[in-house]
Every structure is written in C-alpha cells, then in structure tokens.
Amino acid sequence: MTTTIPATLIPGDGIGPEITEAVVQILDAVQAPFAWDRQYGGLAGIDHGGEPMPQATLDSIRRTKLALKGPLTTPVGGGFRSVNVRLRETFGLYANVRPAKTLTGGGRYEDIDIVLIRENLEGLYVAFEHFIAVGDDPEAVAISQGVNTKAECRRIVRYAFDYALANGRKKVTVVHKANVLKALTGIFLTAGKEIAKEYEGRVAMDDRIVDACAMQLVMKPEQFDVIVTTNLFGDILSDQIAGLVGGLGMAPGANIGPDVAIFEAVHGSAPDIAGKGIANPLALLLASCLMLEHVGEGQKAKAVRDAVDAVLNTDKIKTGDLGGSASTKDFAAAIIKRLA
C-alpha cells in the first residue's frame, strides 16, 4: 500500500491552473502518493486572501514541507515584492536546482544533460540598493551591494557535491567572477576548492569564470555536468541552459531548504496564452518528477519521464511551443495513455 504524503498545491496565475490540472491528472495516473492541499498565490492570492502570498498558503507549506507551485504573476508596481523571493526567504530555500536535459530532437544540441545549482538567498540579489544625489538629481548615482557568506558558500557547494554523488554525476564546475569581484565571488571559489577536497576521488571539480562559461555552454556544452554558482550568475546561466534544450517550456526547478522543498516550472504565467488551452505542461510535469524523486518515488518519476519520451519522440505529440499542434489536454491525455 502506498503511503500518502501531504503536499501543498498552488495552481497559480495565467496558464498555471491549466498546466496544474494536466499535471495532477498525470500524477493520479501514475498513482503518485501526494494528498494535495490546494492553496492560492500570486494574483489568485490577492483575489482570495487579499495578498499575493496569503498566510493560509504559508501555513500549509509550513505543515506539509512540500509544495508544487504553478507560476505566480508578480504585479508590476503597487509595491509588491516578488512572491517567489518571499517564499525563498521565508523557508530558507538556499538551493535552486535546475536540470536541463535534451528530451526531443530538432533543437540546437542533441545530447545536453546539465544540472545547474544556484545559490538562492545571497549575492547581489539581497538588493541592498540606494541612490546618491548629485546637484539637483536625487538619483544621479546608483549603488548596490552584494553579500556572500562563507557559511552559505560552503553549504551550497556541499549541496552540489552531495547532489553529484547521489545522482551518479562525475564533475562539479564552480562558476564565479573571482578575477574582478575578488571578495564577493572569490569567497565562493575558495569554498568550492575547500569542499572539493572532501570529495576527491569521488567527484571531480573544476572552475570557470562566468563569461567564459557562458560561451563554452554554447560552443561545447557536453563538457559540463553539474554547475554550482552564485545567485545572479545562476539566474542567467540557468535560463541559458534551458534555451539549449528547447526553451522555458521544458525547464523544471526545485527550491530546496533545510526543511521545506518547493517545486516549480521555471517559466512564468504566460498571460499572452492564458486561457487558450495551448500551454505546454511539460516543465511543471518535470518539476513534479523532481518532487517524486525527492520523496523517494524515483520509479514513478522514471515512468513519467519514459512516457514523456514516448509521447514526444514516438507518438510525435507536442504543444505549439515545441512545433506541434496538441492542446494542453491532448498532451496530458497522450501521456496518460502511455502510462496505461
């Protein structure tokens, strides 16, 4: 008998409810163990709870320690902070894990399999920012300070090496800009070299300056295995590697903290196609596979991934963003048929 695992489900905004519905149906078909507690966030949170991240949603995540989250619209202006940043800070979600793997041909590269691990709490994204006035211009000079702590650098690098060991990966590449930001990212590189010694003989380590890494990802992506980097560089490089495998519609992400883990698609709420029934549910589905693995249900995750492979490559059923014409529902139905 399968044990039931309580989990928070936040369908989110825009295409969120459509893709969430598809993913929940597929998870039901594979008998995933999750008992969903449905909660609101983003614009839906404002409509139902008066704020983009209602207390009831936070309480639910605190209780279940596990969430699958659809994309949330961050209203522009109006003083709203990004709900996603709020979740990271509230639950100390220090590791952002973004795997990028080629799933179907026709892209620029045939064989990408890279996992990018991004530090999620520090760096330039602490956004300690202010302006200095010059003459009568109050915003003549903009200043931003970044913060990286030795403890956090060590924690995220250790996470990357442990991830590599647990997932049969051979190498961790530490990405930095220690030649220019000698303190802010030098501390990260030093932590990388120190922690790597503990894994000698089991996981190899090398390092890259971020700009060279960006070029090499395009020229020779097969040289990368696991990449670990600071917050801002990770934000940029993870979208780049999503592009290498076919775009944001295929990119899942996991936000991992000491107690809580939140899984999501990397893309946003896609207001331009919301309600049309044509969104690709694959990124959220792959995020749910990461969630299955997180709770020790790797076999079920594999069954879903195998079904995805068969639907994309044998049945040739794809949504519009991948060059096909299937609706969200058609795509989900094709996966469920394969699972049966």
Ligand code: NAD
């Ligand atoms: P977006 O990712 O929503 O859309 C970018 C483009 O990609 C659009 O053309 C969209 O139609 C397409 N796209 C995205 N997901 C798709 C899918 N599953 N299937 C097919 N096409 C897809 O980015 P945006 O337009 O910059 O942001 C819209 C809103 O989403 C903003 O309010 C932003 O703050 C929010 N956002 C949320 C998250 C999150 O919750 N994790 C992440 C990014 C953006």
